[in-house]
Amino acid sequence: MTDTKRSSQLVSTAFQAREVQLLLLTSVVVLIISTLTPNFLTESNLKSVAMGMTYDLIVALGMTYVLILGGLDLSVGSNIALTGIITTLLMQKGVVSVPVAIGIGLSVSFIIGAINGAVIARFRINPFIVTLGMMSLARGGAMVLTSGYFVTGLPESFLIIGRGEIMGIPFPVIVALLIVIIFDFLLKNWVHLNRAFPVGADPDNAALLGINVNKTVVLGFALCGLFAGITAIFMCSRLAMGYAQFGLEIELRALGAAVIGGATFSGGRGSIWGTFLGVLLLAIINNGFILMDASIYWQKVVNGTILIIAIATAVRHSRIK
Amino acid sequence: MNSSENHDQKRKPILSIRGGSKRFGGIQALDDINLDIYGNEILALLGDNGAGKSTLIKALSGAHTLDEGEILFEGNKVNISKPEDAHSLGIKTVYQDLALFGILDVTTNLFAGSEYTRWGFLQKKKMDKEAQTVLSHLKTTIKSLNQEVRSLSGGQQHSVAIGRGVFIGHEPKLIIMDEPTAGLGVKQSREVLRLLKELGQKFAVIFITHNLEYAFEVAQRTVVLCSGRVVGVLDMAKANHNQIVSLMMGVEQVVGENV
Numbered sequence: 001m002t003d004t005k006r007s008s009q010l011v012s013t014a015f016q017a018r019e020v021q022l023l024l025l026t027s028v029v030v031l032i033i034s035t036l037t038p039n040f041l042t043e044s045n046l047k048s049v050a051m052g053m054t055y056d057l058i059v060a061l062g063m064t065y066v067l068i069l070g071g072l073d074l075s076v077g078s079n080i081a082l083t084g085i086i087t088t089l090l091m092q093k094g095v096v097s098v099p100v101a102i103g104i105g106l107s108v109s110f111i112i113g114a115i116n117g118a119v120i121a122r123f124r125i126n127p128f129i130v131t132l133g134m135m136s137l138a139r140g141g142a143m144v145l146t147s148g149y150f151v152t153g154l155p156e157s158f159l160i161i162g163r164g165e166i167m168g169i170p171f172p173v174i175v176a177l178l179i180v181i182i183f184d185f186l187l188k189n190w191v192h193l194n195r196a197f198p199v200g201a202d203p204d205n206a207a208l209l210g211i212n213v214n215k216t217v218v219l220g221f222a223l224c225g226l227f228a229g230i231t232a233i234f235m236c237s238r239l240a241m242g243y244a245q246f247g248l249e250i251e252l253r254a255l256g257a258a259v260i261g262g263a264t265f266s267g268g269r270g271s272i273w274g275t276f277l278g279v280l281l282l283a284i285i286n287n288g289f290i291l292m293d294a295s296i297y298w299q300k301v302v303n304g305t306i307l308i309i310a311i312a313t314a315v316r317h318s319r320i321k
Numbered sequence: 322m323n324s325s326e327n328h329d330q331k332r333k334p335i336l337s338i339r340g341g342s343k344r345f346g347g348i349q350a351l352d353d354i355n356l357d358i359y360g361n362e363i364l365a366l367l368g369d370n371g372a373g374k375s376t377l378i379k380a381l382s383g384a385h386t387l388d389e390g391e392i393l394f395e396g397n398k399v400n401i402s403k404p405e406d407a408h409s410l411g412i413k414t415v416y417q418d419l420a421l422f423g424i425l426d427v428t429t430n431l432f433a434g435s436e437y438t439r440w441g442f443l444q445k446k447k448m449d450k451e452a453q454t455v456l457s458h459l460k461t462t463i464k465s466l467n468q469e470v471r472s473l474s475g476g477q478q479h480s481v482a483i484g485r486g487v488f489i490g491h492e493p494k495l496i497i498m499d500e501p502t503a504g505l506g507v508k509q510s511r512e513v514l515r516l517l518k519e520l521g522q523k524f525a526v527i528f529i530t531h532n533l534e535y536a537f538e539v540a541q542r543t544v545v546l547c548s549g550r551v552v553g554v555l556d557m558a559k560a561n562h563n564q565i566v567s568l569m570m571g572v573e574q575v576v577g578e579n580v
Contacts, residue, residue: 189445191438198433201422208420209434268424 018262022277029281033288040291047170053283054176057276058231059247060254060261061183062113062224064275065193067258069220070200070267071127075116076254078138079228080247083109084235085142088151088242091158098158106229112138113225117218135251142244151242162238172234179230184272196220201268256307257282264314282306333396335360335525336381336412336495341390343376343549350376352549354390358495363521365536365557366529368546369569374529377546378497381527382414383407395494411494415486417503421478423471427463428452430470431485455484458523459516475505476512483516495525502535514539533562547571 034040059076066073087105090096096104112134119130164171187193198206199216207213228247236242259265260281261274282303289299334357341354351373358364368374379385381392383404391398394410401407407414421430428445431452437444452466461480463473470481479501487493498517502510517539520526530536536543537557545553545568553568 189442191436191441191443194436194443195433197425197429198422201425202420205420205422206433211434268422 019271019274019277022261022274022281026277026281026284029284029288033284033291036288037291040288045287045291047168049283049287050173051170052287053279054170054172055231055235055247056250056253056257056283057176057279058179058227058234059250060257060275060279061179061272062227063251063254064258064261064263064270064272065187065196065220066127066224067255067263067265068196068200068267068270069217070203071120071217071221072131072255072265073113073116073221073224074128074131074251075112075134075138076224076228077247077250078135078142079109079112079225080232080235080250081142081244082112082138082145083229084232084242084246085145085151085244087233088154088236089145091155092151092153092242098155101158102233105233106226109229109232110222110226113228114218114222116225117221120221121214121217139244146242146244148244152240154236154240159237159240162234162236172238175230175234179227180272180276187272192216192219197268199267252307253279253282253303256303256310259314260306260310265311278310334358334393335395337393338377338380338387339391339393341377341380341387341392343380343385343388349549351380351387354549354551356544356551356554358525358527360494360525361522362542363517363526363528363540365540365543366527366546367533367536367543367565367569371548372546372569373549374546375499376549378414378499378527378529381407381412381495382497383412408491411491412497413487413491413493413495414497414499415483415501417500419478419482421470421482424469427466427468427470427473427481430481431455431489435489451489452484455488456480458488459484459519461516474512475509476516479509479513480516483520487520493524495527496520497527497529499529500531501528502530502532510535533565536565537562545569 030040039045059080063073063076083105086108087101090101090104091098095101116127116131116134119125120127160171162170162172166174187196195206195211195216198209198211199213203213203217231250232246235246257278258270258275260278261271261276263270263275285302285306286299289302336358338354338356341351342349343351354373354377366374366377376385380387381401383401383406386402392401393399394412399406399410401410401412422433425433428448432448437447437451449466456463459480461477461484463477463480470478473481483498483501487496501513501517505513514535517526517528521539521541528536528540540557543553543555543557543560543565544551545555545565547569548571552571553565555565555568
């Protein structure tokens with residue numbers, strides 16, 4: 001085998017067709033926006049794009065995983081709110097130290113996800129219904145705890161998490177990229193995560209082959225919850241407060257990005273780098289709108305349209321094949 | 322296969338059932354079953370619906386246990402009470418429903434649930450290599466192991482299902498094919514028969530079918546069941562169509578072999 005053949009094979013195994021298409025599409029969008037406005041390709045703008053997409057990215061990774069499992073999680077945004085409120089309240093009251101508060105917060109997010117997964121697996125209820133219920137429950141919990149007020153007055157050692165930088169790159173961006181690389185590797189290579197593919201493609205078949213389907217589903221949803229929790233920590237730290245309205249509609253953006261990246265609602269499909277590119281594409285389009293002074297309301301219209309198109313093509317694609 | 326080799330194997334069955342009986346409520350599903358299966362032969366298990374074919378197969382694959390009687394495997398009395406018991410003996414059953422993951426690739430389909438791992442990490446190269454070996458056992462070529470299984474031909478899909486059922490895990494010794502041609506078109510059935518013959522070269526195979534033509538084509542011997550009893554053990558080369566049909570209908574009985 002020649003070197004070029006080998007290297008092209010390497011490229012094709014590392015990046016599937018979908019990811020290459022997305023990369024090209026994103027490049028075209030970048031080209032268009034940078035022609036229309038000189039402010040796009042500036043260091044400060046690119047930094048704000050990177051920071052802006054970080055929250056969506058971490059949430060979308062967990063969403064991708066539950067989509068592979070054949071589910072979806074509408075409660076990630078509320079999970080962010082409740083986890084954030086609990087973490088910041090603990091620190092504000094000085095009940096526990098900062099690391100312990102973060103540990104408790106992340107545990108809460110993990111448990112919220114695990115409850116979703118357990119109810120879905122145990123009672124075989126549609127994930128849409130279960131996580132829609134949890135969406136309301138967790139948001140309600142966050143409101144009850146704060147009566148709608150901000151939780152402020154947080155310790156400086158907590159604020160550094162979201163605001164610190166290494167070589168000019170915000171700390172959350174670095175962590176998000178590390179999560180992408182590690183999660184992609186583990187999903188492809190670690191048997192306990194990789195089994196999401198057979199479980200999502202056909203759970204009954206997977207069970208016949210001795211795979212513990214319920215365990216895989218519960219852990220998958222728990223992981224999705226944990227990713228929402230990590231997002232909550234960064235969000236609260238960066239904005240220096242906990243707030244019951246954090247994470248609103250993040251589930252829609254995460255779903256859209258994951259589906260653009262190649263995940264489907266029928267399970268068994270999805271890619272971490274695909275989702276990464278999906279989040280990047282949506283972030284760049286949004287940024288373009290801001291730079292061109294388009295109204296924030298139009299952004300929502302465009303986001304919704306992209307989401308519907310992405311889902312429609314995914315559904316059509318799976319029907320044809 | 323030469324005749325002296327055949328003779329040797331005839332003296333030592335790989336699996337024997339002695340006095341096997343099974344009742345479901347008031348129904349005698351299996352009644353004093355005696356049969357022997359030898360290595361390197363394809364044994365057709367024939368019988369009408371309700372003759373006891375599937376009950377017998379389930380007793381061998383660990384889905385049911387016999388009420389009475391014993392199973393001898395390679396000369397030793399064995400207890401098959403769950404599918405894992407059958408597996409560890411090397412008794413592999415391939416069910417009619419292929420149960421493949423259409424949107425997943427060939428290697429994942431072969432190894433799902435029985436992945437090769439080291440410290441929990443998939444040994445992909447080892448599995449790909451093993452997948453090639455498995456497919457070459459079945460003389461099946463598949464362009465790429467990364468292909469989605471649903472893009473394969475019917476025959477290739479059967480190879481993947483048989484490969485998974487037979488070759489993954491414990492070494493196969495006795496392979497049970499439960500109506501592998503049911504619901505297939507002519508072309509796909511031919512491919513499955515080819516796979517069956519391939520397996521019959523190396524292993525003992527029990528082939529359950531409704532199609533007498535297929536039984537005549539691939540099997541060396543047949544055991545005919547009727548109402549839970551063995552009503553005939555025939556050498557296919559010496560049997561004829563009408564004889565087997567009358568056995569299946571319970572009109573005639575041949576005790577012992579027609580040799």
